[in-house]
Amino acid sequence: MTRRNKSGALNGQLTFVMAPESLRIIRGAYHGIALSLGVGAGLMALLFYSHRKGYDEPPLLPPGS
Secondary structure (H helix, E strand, O other), X not given: OOOEOOOOOEOOHHHHHHHHHHHHHHHHHHHHHHHHHHHHHHHHXXXXXXXXXXXXXXXXXXXXX
């Protein structure tokens, strides 16, 4: 005999119905975190590259300026 909970759904069925939406939220959070880390790592790489190439040095002024 199957038992029904207060909402009329079979036991365990209510959590099964709600699982895909919560999984989408969790997956979206993971993708957002991964995207943020990727953008941050890319910006740090560009900062490192520009420093190694000398783009961060102040401009050299001609003598007598």
